[in-house]
Amino acid sequence: MxxxxxxxxxxxxxxxxxxxxxxxxxxxxxxxxxxxxxxxxxxxxxxxxxxxxxxxxxxxxxxxxxxxxxxxxxxxxxxxxxxxxxxxxxxxxxxxxxxxxxxxxxxxxxxxxxxxxxxxxxxxxxxxxxxxxxxxxxxRPAEKPDLTTSPTPRFDLLKVDQYHAMTIQFARGCPFNCEFCDIIVVYGRRPRVKGVPQVMAEIEECHRLGATQVFLVDDNFIGNKKLAKELLRTIATWSEAHGHPMYFNTEVSLNVAQDDELLELLRAARFTTIFIGIESPRKASLQETKKTQNMRGNLVDNVRKIQSYGIQVQAGMIVGFDADDESIFEEQLRFIQDARIPVSMTGMLQAMPKTPLHERMAKEGRLIAESVGDQFVFSNILPKAMSRIELYKGYRKLIAELYEFRNFRTRTLEFILNRGRQVGEGLAIRREELRLAARVLRDTVLSTSPRRAWFTLSLLGATLMKRPAAIADALAFAIVHKALYEYMQSLDHHLERVIGEIEAATETMTAAAVNA
The missing domain is CATH 3.40.50.280 (Cobalamin-binding domain)
Structure with missing residues (x-):
């Protein structure tokens, strides 16, 4: 067949x-x-x-x-x-x-x-x-499957050389209960994990096929800390034995900052980037969405502690909670800058199907439409502490400021200069990495605008002067900024159009009310 x-x-x-x-x-x-x-x-x-x-x-x-x-x-x-x-x-x-x-x-x-x-x-x-x-x-299965019986994915059927990184999975499910999250709806709150030998077989296969980066797509890699630590120890041993051929990244919850052993194991296993759903610097918003695991300690201190282990934190941030008024946008910007988070996926609150938030918004009559799955272009709820216009205008200004050249350069350089040392830092540069560096320099210095060329050269120059071993980081962030800045430019045009449509609809409704 x-x-x-x-x-x-x-x-x-x-x-x-x-x-x-x-x-x-x-x-x-x-x-x-x-x-x-x-x-x-x-x-x-x-x-x-x-x-x-x-x-x-x-x-x-x-x-x-x-x-x-x-x-x-x-x-x-x-x-x-x-x-x-x-x-x-x-x-x-x-x-x-x-x-x-x-x-x-x-x-x-x-x-x-x-x-x-x-x-x-x-x-x-x-x-x-x-x-x-x-x-x-x-x-439809009668119950959630046991992942210890899940076979190795057929990576050999993919065109591996066409991807920047490969993907594997250790766990499904998350123990937390965030109101807006659909992960627990799909995968449940009890983390189910594969055995360490299963995951190592997947890593070995990706390595055999030529991959140098692997993204563990778990929605919370540390949902089962004991088994996560066992896996990290095994990866670290394998990586050292093979000359550190791969980088890894994944998604975790912020409570990773309270576990020094776990952070050291992530560093030893060469996890250089982790995505964390921080959501908001405002405690009332975290309380509202049941993100209480983010309320332990100081948020900036927690992020900087993770960075001290050589790990980049990419953040998921959200505006539009019931506790968010117009001051939240400046608060978000200030937090992201202070925490030295180069890459922040900042979006508007979205009520995904079947989630507790979706049910609450429907019950309160605040559900405008069904989710389109993209929190950057649309919020399907009526905000509580500000108008829709205020939400969209404030959000538009926030993302523009986040990826404005100087703001991005400031927090990124601070991260590069202050992050802890990574395992394998200073290893000989591979030939393919040199080719990549040449293309990045071409597209961010030679074949670009004077403003972008200045941005790239100033970032590279400051890094070479103060931390030359981290020059690969500076190159990576130079090209990442190009992608995100240009995406935000296109998003800005979309938001401008949406704001105009909302304003026109509001004027029409107001006129109708006056004439009634």
Whole structure:
């Protein structure tokens, strides 16, 4: 049997880095892990073809017995187009993934088979049903699967050289209960983990295929601290034995700052970047959204402590909580600058389907529309302590100031000069890293505006003078800023248009009320 598994093209977002992929010599930052995982569950006597639309065109004329499509909420429009095109051609289409699991009602009737929730148990069942000519219309597992039985994803079916980093997974689920988060809706609050040998087999396979960076896509890598520490010790030993061939990054909760042993293990295992959902410097907002784990100690001190272990903190920040008034925008900017956080994914509060926030907003009559899955372009709730216009205008000003040249340079240089030493710092530069550096210099110094050239050269110059061993950091941040600055410019035009539409609608409603 031949199976064609499709991952839709990503719409441009904060994390896609579309505008600098040519500089990186890649077509996508990292692959969606869903389809390689499904391929790993498939018996080897079936032929599997993976198609990631981010790196290649979809072959709608492909000869296949089964077409599989996955995606997140942000992929909804493209998913529906892909499903419809294959159905028009008479193909047997199955659909699953996070969007299908959160909103199955949106996809029922569009495909032949719908998978809701995780597929470790249901995919093999479906294949058996399909082989005997009796597939069900919908598959849903009786309980969350045991990840210790999950096979190694088929990374070998990916075009690995087209990605900046590879992705693996250690755990699913998160023990916390943040009001806005859909992770606990999809994966539950009890972290389920793979065995250390499983994860090491995945790392070994990525290494064999030529990957030099690996992103562990766990929504909270330290949900089970004991097992996370065991894995980190094993990675550190493996990395040292192999000459530190890889960098790692992942997502964790801020309570990592209270565990010195864990921080040292992250450094030893060569985790150079971690993403943390900090959300807000305002305690009332954290309390409101049940993010109490972020209320222990001083936020700036916690972030700087993590950085002292040589680890970059990338932050998730949110504006638009009920406790947020117009002063929150300056408060957010001041915190991000003081904490020396170069990359902050700052968005507006979004009520995702099935979350406690969604239920509360609907009950209070403050749910404007369903989520589009992109907190940068739209907030689907009515804010409480300010108007929608004030939220959008304040947010527009905040993101412009965050990625303004001097603000970004100030906090980034402070991070570079003050972060702790990383394992492997000062290792011989690889040939591919030299080629990458040449492309980055071309695109941020030679083939660019005088302002960007000044920014890059001043960042590199200050780093060379004060911490020359960290010059690779400065180069990386120079190209990252190019991507985020240009993305924020396009986002600014979008927000300007949305603000105009809201103002026009408000004027119309006001005029109607006056004439009533």
């Amino acid at each position: 031949r199976i064609y598994l499709v991952t839709p093209r990503n719409p441009e977002s904060f994390w896609t880095y579309d505008r600098i992929l040519p500089s990186l010599g890649k077509r996508c930052i990292f692959p969606n892990l869903s389809m390689p995982t499904v391929a790993g569950m498939t018996p080897r006597d079936h032929e599997i073809v993976l198609c990631d639309e981010n790196v290649e065109e979809i072959d709608f004329d492909v000869e296949a017995d089964i077409i599989g499509v996955t995606g997140y909420i942000v992929h909804k429009p493209r998913m529906l187009e892909i499903i419809a095109e294959f159905r028009r051609r008479g193909r047997f289409v199955v659909v699953g993934g996070p969007y299908a699991s959160l909103c199955p009602e949106d996809l029922r009737g569009t495909c032949n088979v719908l998978f809701v929730d995780e597929a470790e148990e249901t995919w093999p069942q479906f294949l058996a049903d399909f082989a005997r000519g009796a597939p069900q219309a919908e598959y």
